[in-house]
Amino acid sequence: MLGPGESLCCMVTFRKKSTFCQESQTPLNTPDDSMTIRSLSLLLASVLAMGSSFGQVSSSSSSLQSSGAVDANTQFQGMISRGYKPLFNGEDLAGWRNPYSHGEAKVVDGEIHLLANDKFFLVTENKYADFRLSVEIHLPEGKANSGVMFRCHVDDDAKKKVYGYQAECDGSDRRWSGGLYDEGRRGWIWPSTKGRSEAQFLEHEEESKAAFENPTIANALNRNGWNRFVVTCVEDYITIEVNGVPTTSFRDAVDTNGYIGIQHHGEDGQTYRFRNLFIKELPDIPAERSVSLTEQAPVSVKKVNDEVILVDFGKVAYGNLKTRVPDTGRGEAIFHFGEKLKDGRIDRNPPGTVRYGETRIRKEVALKGNWVIPTPVDSRNTEQAGNKRAHPPAVLTPKTWRPVMPFRWVEIEGWEGEFKPEYIVRRAAFATDWNDQASSFECSDETLNKIWALCKYSIKATTFAGVYVDGDRERIPYEADAYLNQLSHYYTDDDVKMAATSFDWLIENGTWPTEWAPHMVFMAHAEWMYSGDIQWLKQRYELLKAKTLMHRSGEDGLVRSAEMDRKRHDIVDWPQKERDGYVFTEINTVVNAFHIEAIKQMAEMARAIGKNEEADAFESRVELAKASFQRTLFDETSGIYRDGVGTDHSSIHANFFPLAFGLVPDDKLAGVISWLKERDMQCSVYAAQYFMEGLFENGLDDKAIELMIADGDRSWKHMVESGTTISWEAWDLKYKPNQDWNHAWGAAPANLLPRFVLGAQSDAPGWTTAMIRPCPGGLAYARGTIPTPRGPVSIDWKNEATFEMSLTLPDGMVAKVDLPATGETTGVLVNGESVATTKAGDRWILTDEVSGSVMIKVK
Template sequence: MEYFVKNRLVRYVLSFVGIGCCASGLSQEMSVPTQLRCDLLLQTDYQSAYGFVVPTEWKVAQSGKHECVRILTQTPSFGWNISSDEPEVMQTAYQILVASTEDGLKENLGDVWDSGKVISAQSSGILYGGKPLAGDRLYFWKVRIWNGNQVESAYSDAAVFLTDKNLQKHATARYPLQKQQEMPVCVRNVKDNTWVADFGKAAFCGQLYLTLSSDSDRDTVVVHTGEANTPEGTVNRKPGGSIRYCRYRLPLRSGTHTYQIQFRHDGGSIKMPSYIGEVVPFRYVELENYGGNAEQALLVRNAVYYPYNEKASYFESSDSILNQVWDLCKYSVKATSFTGQFIDGDRERLPYEGDNYIGQLTAYCVDDEYNLPRYSHEYSITHPTWPTEWIQISVMTAWLDYLYTGDLRSIRYYYEDLKAKCLMDFETENGLIIVSGTDKQKNPQVMAKIHHKRSIEDIVDWPITERDGYVVDNSCKSVINAYYYRDLVLMSNIAEALGYVDDVTFYKKKAAHVKKSFQQVFWDRKNKRYRDSDKTEHASLHANVFSLVFGLVNEKDKASVMEYIRSKGMACSVYVAQFLLEAVYGAEDGNYGLSLMNSTGDRSWYNMIREGSTVSMEAWGNKYKPNQDWNHIWGAAPGNIIMRELIGVKPVLPGWNRFQIKPQLGELEWAKAKVPTIKGAVTVKYSQAGTTFSMEVKIPGNTEAEVILPARKDKNRVSINGKQVKARLKEGKLFLPVLRSGIYQIVLN
């Protein structure tokens, strides 16, 4: 696909050269590149001291007294945005300068690398091609671009990056973890000598500071911290499951003093760095046996997050329940980022690949940061967990990384690992795979390919009570083979991107064979649905959801499969709900998708809010998983489904060179959103009343949008910025002319 994409980009560039005289945006002054990224990071000059953001001081950072960003690889990538409200603003060439000194860069001297004028529309994932970079050195860079009329921009502002002392062939840089001081939103005197502070939302906190007063040295305050409270308003001492609660005795000294609560280490796989210290999650703080006055300013917590851009996204609609669900999921990305990678919650603090997939997609939809998802995915390649599907899902997260960033380095570096993650070594005579309980797991060479030393098992769903009766044994399973098929399809895409022509042919042929065998083994012709395995007639929701979402259902059978899926409701966990929603919106049933996300039943995201959590849960509620925790990123599926499917904005070509706008509002009257992309933000506003659908969209520079709208009966009139346009009608949808940068008012009636 690299050859294909490059040639497509060249054609893409040449097409704009040809129409430059007609496009108003191309005849104007070219926009200066902004939002410069090195190794996908926007703020390579970010520095902190003990987690708190501080002004940039490179000598201090190099001495190790500041936490800072260090570029870890020998060949970093570069990227930028082209911001413009003008129509048709496209890049056709660029020039990057990298200098060893700031003064040299000011003189336009790229003594480390001068790319020269490169004919290309590419504005992300551009690999460094200069002299070998030295370790522990500062480098300065900038870029200028040209449009289709060969009008060049001014150079961008300079950006700077610091290399690590020992540069590697491939490694993903990250920001240091960040502390933010937060005060309660309210403090209440709930009963005599008992105060409760509510911080509004739960967060993982490194320190808690209390400024308290006492008339003697004999007073002792009992401090309670927790994620849950009681109906009386106190901190819940017995919240159940893995919902966090801690108790500390605090002897007071005479007078007014500030005390720090030192949190106890609670285990977990991923350890906190020393500059942060141990953290615990809590929303509420209760001061028991305190006779003084507890004001808001006298209680401060140091919440720990991976740096996060609150303004990168927004969503609001005519449905208040959906808005609350969105807020829950958006905040969940921030709250669960406290280790600098996706984990499964506070109970284990273990990175699971299933959490990575949902966390990755949701993070892409709420923030314009790509390194935490990439690091999480890459870590799991060499630190796999026990479920079969989690091994397989690494191929999916690898493809998403490339699709959203346009940066090939990760899939190139881990290509052999990704091939193994398909689990082709477990293939049987008919081309399908069986993993659980097979003797092949006893082969150390087979297991070493996937970095495993222990056995792996099919999970289907978790907890086991969420499997809708799925028959889990050592048979050939539909869910496992649906994943297998999806991996083969994606491996053909990855091979194409890397230019491995023979592998493209191999994986396409293999995928076609698997699809044929899949239909023969699992399709129930009589009942028109998919069975769980080759040894049962039972047909779970899961067997049909994964078959549909991964493209295994024949067109003529999709209606019957969707009918069966609808009949099952939410008969799955919060994890499989991700794929259920993808399948439903893929089948263009926006009304049903909306009804699942704005449900107020027990098995809903609103129930998480109702039970008291401000972060997505591990399960639908406490009764569905007795040991669940209240800080699990895999419960945040609507955070990406709302943006990708309901709002309908998602990439079509890697690096957002082309993207889709395909709204499925269901019964919503209106919705508006800001969707972050590596090209810049896409903003949309939708409204629908009667037979009229209206939208306003702002498209960033150097990309193009495919706009697909639901047709209104037989006759449809579409106007763009007041001018009627022709739209292609196909299968009940209207395909509008491709739109490029600018602001557009679109009306369909």
């Protein structure tokens, strides 16, 4: 989707791809170079086919690669699992009709074949308004032209019976596939051309033709193969993609609903083929399937004065109110909703996007029973197409709920007579299957315990939309936000379906930052490691290729950033002032760290689903890129990484991201770790997830905990002491004046504390094997429960003269164990018996896996 201020027709140039190292010009060193080179060439071709996009405007990637890359059943089931309905059953033409007296439509091997000697359209029997439509088209050889009609109309009495919008499939040398044409009416809309377009569209003739001269768009169509067209209509906003390449983005309000149609252009003897026709009607409202309203009593109700009653629900939640209708009185009752108090009253002019709103209800004596008091509606977080600029749709909540917003306090004005606490409840929206008892954490530091409680509740409270959204300002899922939310959801709840739902939403509604695209790979990998669902992964694997940034990489394997990328798309950290002075260059250290981690995870997933040649190619690309990364971005003099090629500046981000992703060679670790150890929290709450990971994974757990509970306003301790009950979007309003106070990407300790302090992580898909690696960080004890798909993992350790741990694993799970080697220790006992170990630095690693309930002691 287009980001703020972006134009439609920004251009992209793909760099020449090669399997040779840029400097040495020698082939990649692999066991079978010829196979790897061939595999890499095919892989790059498929990435280019799917990953092209305007500049760094993320493609929705809603297209599947349709050249046989996935088997038909996997493809079909993948579309169904993502909420699509088939428009064609593969067996007959039920649901379709031919309004013409000529033309033949028949079903052949699961495809619709159209034959004719004059133009005609096969159309659906049903009309559709807002939707995402996916259709595959195979043009015949020779002169050919087809397309997908949408929101079109049928006049059975006219010669040109079918008219309206068409997504063009252009088999000519003109190459306008993916253009928007108004069949039988206004002609070409985008691109436009003299003699075939109306005057209003000719105003953008030069611009639109230039867009289709862009090689990325001009070459989007596979002239001799299958092509997937994706058309999305939301209100007046129309977008078209061809094989994952965005080709058209246009606003037009002439038609708001109509039929779907497919075209034969009329060439005698030619057969046009169509398959995999799916539609998803919009808006999709995930909360209808996975979220429920819970009635909550207030924790206090008090009279502020004779006119005002203040109700406190203890914590912020997304919801509205149910209250008793007053027995007496006329006029209005006014309900004020707020997240923040000021001088004992709800702050009616809060800073940033901290929430306040009011709802007025007219009292009527004749009414009996209860009112549902909806919160005021904020148009920004309900927009589906954007009034000023196009953006992904906001996630809507069910109409039956009535509007909701985040609030803790309610002030009531105009209530006459007595008001008792039992007169009012908050209807709070939480994931239906949320289990408060699924997870726990307690340690010897009370501040960390409070941080855990804040962050766990933040994850629960932000499940209100059914997918992970970025707080209440926009209610739009963003990839990085969603990934951090996903990690924490796994560690706080025991039935996590929302992660997969959020992935599916984002694969079709991608956002603009460069590094947000690789987060989609991270999300898929994390879901696979959590659930072990290989079918889910197979159904989505092809979609991930567009998210690796390989289409921006050069012969050395490193990603390049054009001027627009450096100015706009490469994000490094957010907000901008949290970048520690980062200097943006063509070869950006942070962007490339994300790229390498993404293709590394792609290799693992390719191997898991049996695509071994692609796995080999990804692995070779990782090694090439890692060598280039180290050679070009590491400063041997300072012993740390630069922000990019062409600058001597080294930010904290240029070092902790490589550290977190395991890119720092063993012989360089000490220097990078030593440098980072002296840094404070010079990054945002988003980037802190990765900063903390890098510290915990490299023996700096004491430093990580120190930063979490540090004094000042750049720590989670500050959030706790502020009195907030949901984590913030930024460390403080002064760092992001428009920040939300209900943003789950600020809740990273919800996953960091159980993952690293308790020390439990999945080490194999589906948690068949766990890695138990506690990082005490100077704490005297820690205990807790980690939910997994196989059941809870219970850990209780003490870090005194020796390190002792009680560990209980569910059935079907084994664990690798890695323990701190405290003091003058000589080995490890399991249930009182010595076991084989290896000492690596200051850690004891058990040779054999454990299962069931065990007592482990470092002796």
